[in-house]
Amino acid sequence: MSDYTAKIKEISARLLKEEKVEMVIGFRKGTVPMMNEPCFVKTPEDIKKLVWDSNCGINLANYLTGRKEKIGIIAKGCDSRNIVTHIIENKIKREQLLIIGVPCKGMIDKNKIISMFENEINEVSENEENIIVKGEGFEKTLNKNDVLQENCKICIHRNPAIYDELAADLLDEQKDIDRYEDVRKIEAMAPEDKWKYFEDLLSPCIRCYACRNACPLCYCPTCFVDESKPQWVGKSIDPTDTRTFHFLRAYHCAGRCTDCGACERACPMGIKVRIFTKKLEKDCLELYGWEAGLSLDERPPLDTYRPDDPEDFIK
Amino acid sequence: MKYINIDKKSWASGLENLYENYRLFGPVKNNKHHVFKELSKGELPDLNYLNTLLSPKSIVFPQSETMFEYSLDESKEDHHILKEINKDYSPRALIGIRPCDAASFLLVKRNFDTPEYKDPYWLSAYEATIFIGLACSSPCSTCFCTSAGCGPFHEDGLDLLLVDEGKNFIAKILTPRGENFIKSAGWETEADPTAAEKIIKDMKIKAEEKIASFVSTDQLKNKSTTRLYDAPFWEEIAFACINCGTCTYACPTCWCFDIQDEVSKSSGLRMRNWDSCMFPLFTLHGTGYNPRNTKVQRVRQRFMHKLKYYVDKYSDGIQCVGCGRCIRLCPVNIDIRRVCDIMNNYGSRSRLET
């Protein structure tokens, strides 16, 4: 990954020096293992803090909303698709951006790795294929592919959808991936089992909204759960309100979600919230042949009407 | 000071006896992490743990708590009258709470128990609770309790401190309530105080040596509030923050709540729910004006409250016990240790000043 970092630094330094951008948005090394912190860099001297490794799972498109500057932004496949969505939805202008595309080899699942060890992990390093985990009295080498985030394992758009610069050569995309095995399992459940499944899934939710706030799609000035005149959703941790939040949020992401996994990664309670948005992603693909964020020239399915849109679900 | 030896073989039977007089709460591992929950009869707390994911503050200060109920049905005589809800304030014991979390209750008490205001819900629950601490022999890398006025063997806020010696616990009785607890369990074997003290002292030194992270707080009080408030570093500190409630909900010392009425048909509840200074709604006025309308303002508020306003108001250190939860759980790695050092060093020459 050090070659990625070097290239990112080189491009960022050039863009700042030539005053093509006022800031570059990227990652700096985190203060705890398996965490990097989104940051901005405004001067060539600050470039040294930029890093790239398998802990850059936060979606940086989230940091573009409504900004006015000329920005260089580091974008892996999913980030770039959310940037496309942001541009289509007028949250940022294409001309404001210089996109430093990163062909992405996947981000590692911090929660999964933590849960594999009894003791605290003090240090995590990586090389091309492996993740090396160290703690008091233990050291273990894990195969990176075994500990990728769930969404990265099934990602079919690792290369950025749009970019102005590239931090590495484009990768071969993963082929023959079944993206919806988990969704189909739930679709096949009897209604009561489905209900029980959702109930169990959401029972640890503390309504902190980290999932929503980590998501680049959730930029509404006032989210429906925060509306107080009128108030649509209760503020306690009553399961009905919690479910309402999750179901509605998922629908608001229909045809826009890129399965970047930022929501799931952000959840402090380890709730697999992507299952909701994935169901709608599947529906959009099956009903409209749509995948979000691949092109600037096409409008998303929920804001277009086509005479041949399927309608047999209207009963 | 009295010390009792608790053979682990008599741990379960002692707890069994305690159910007669207390509701017991302790750390239990659900499928992924440890949580504090009420133990059912026969259920044992898992004391082989680092710390719970979220703090145990919810045992005294639940995330959602109903205060009153009322009816809007005008055919009823008592319509529109708020009625108190009956609550169970019988004695409860929090078993295995870490010293940092125990100390947090004293800190939070400053807010809920003042000469002017006494919060009846928090205080009744607090007074019903006895705190049975478990000393930390292997602190986490993100714990900085020793520089936050606390420590792995700290006793403030505890009624009893348990020290795990492998085959047995040494219980150090700190209050009469702690003594009653021990009696009620039937643990009677007194330990030789000099020997016990020595063992605890040695273990304490070892544990403190293992603490790997620190903050400096010595200059916070001397700093000018307005200079810190206007400092240029906030934009950089706040950049990554997504304004979720994770840090404040996980924190044992965050005490803010909001009061809401929830009505269904003709019956209503008045409840309070945790709130967070990270949420825009927290400060939204009825007029629609929001005095803390930007992320930078909100992030600054959290750190200024914990590390400056509180420090000035109570002259007793920071509003933080160094448990490290906000560091471990923040989805974007905003680290209070870093922010504290930046604030503490601001104005004195330092590379962190930018």
Ligand code: SF4
């Ligand atoms: S819903 Fe989750 S996976 Fe989808 S775009 Fe938002 S953060 Fe990414």
Ligand code: SF4
């Ligand atoms: S991040 Fe997790 S706990 Fe927080 S609201 Fe989302 S699902 Fe609930």
Ligand code: SF4
């Ligand atoms: S500091 Fe971290 S946990 Fe706290 S609101 Fe910001 S992003 Fe959320």
Ligand code: SF4
């Ligand atoms: S501010 Fe962070 S470290 Fe301090 S008590 Fe709260 S959660 Fe723990």
